[in-house]
Amino acid sequence: MQENKHAHRHNFPILTLMLVVGSLLLFLLPDTANLLIYDRERIFSGEVWRLATGALVHFSWPHVVYNAVILLIAGSLLERDARLVFVALVLITSIASGLYFLFFLPDMTNYAGLSAINSALVIYLCLMNIRDTSISAWLWIMILILFIAKVTYEIVMQQAFFVSFTQGAIQVVPSAHIIGALTAVTLRAWDAIAELRIQHKN
């Protein structure tokens, strides 16, 4: 999984752009989005791809735009340095969050949104850059603290954001953000161990 941050630099974040454009297109094509959204009943009836593809679907313009903007920036930063990590984070987070919803949130029939993936990307970036000696290390620490504060607030308040959607009884799911963060921590730990082993061998 470990990629050399400087040796394998990808100048154009093509995968990030594909995800962003795909999410925007899906919002404009509701029929296609209906085939991909996380739908508990349909997953149990065999449409298992919805476990992973629900992340690409969104409920409203603010929902898709805010998520797409974070993905564009965080995804671009990570993909340039570690494309393989980017792919792993996107795949593992979307599947893990889908499975979590299926087994631990039985009352939730639908789920949509990229924020679990965004959480994973942002947390991985923080952990990757936090050891830098420059001023940016403090910025990554600030982002990390902000993220923890945000998730804590969501868990405590529960209801706070349903009115932010244009319409609908849509509950923000803080566990999606936690799963994204845990995936990033696990992957980063894996990389750190691998790095230590290489150093130890040398």
Place this chain on the structure above:
Amino acid sequence: MNSSYKKIGIIVALIIFAFSLSGCAGLMGSKKTHKKSSVVDFLYPNVNEVVIQPTVPHLRLPLNVGVAFVPETSGRYSRYSLSAKVKLNLMDKIADNFKQYKYVKNVEVIPTEYLRPRGGFDNLEQLKTMYGIDVIVLLSYDQIQYTDEGVVSLMYWTLVGAYIFHGEKNDTSTMIDAAVYDINSHKMLFRAPGTSQVKGSATIVNLSEELRKDSIKGFDLATVKLLTNLAAQLERFKSKIKERPEEVKISYRKGYSGGGYFGGWFTGLFVMLLGIAGFYARKQTCS
């Protein structure tokens, strides 16, 4: 002597003229038809005896909403009550308006017969059990029609609910009020009024028929305004929940939809910090 009689005659004539201009219905034989129902009379019939302590509303989304007209105030106005057909028509319009919201699961139109005069919250609890509703839109109305038959167009100032209308000959002044109550907590969530005034065009020949038409037209126009005001008040209520979440508790019943969402302000802050951190990280890599 003659001049004294003349003076008295002029004074009497002036008094009669003054009364005619003041719109005193009793003296000039002018009439008014008053149709009325009141939410206050319905919900708090014995307000001096019982102290109602509202609790914090707990709304479980999506909501089941009921729409009902409170019964007419008994006594002098009861014989001028609004017809069931007109009521049903108005309730259907309001129900259709509520159905457009995704956080409303179902809207039940409840016939007025199911509401007892001065039934209070006990009556609403029964409706809750009967229809499975969480929240009820209680509609009340107040309509006054002036039918003065004098030659001079008279001026009246009339209090209709909390609103003052300027009424003229054969005018129809209408107010419909929608008060949205959480049945469990007995708390009013928000309310909205709709008012209208229909200018009188009736003649003595077709008076009753025209007044009936004006009455329906008055309710239709007031309903249009009510729907607009209701939508505005609903938006205000949503903002209020967001600003002061301690006042209304929101949760989600089985079958809700979940969304991964960071919110506007957080996204802005995140993007700004990510952008700066990314810039520094890139600068360091390049150097």
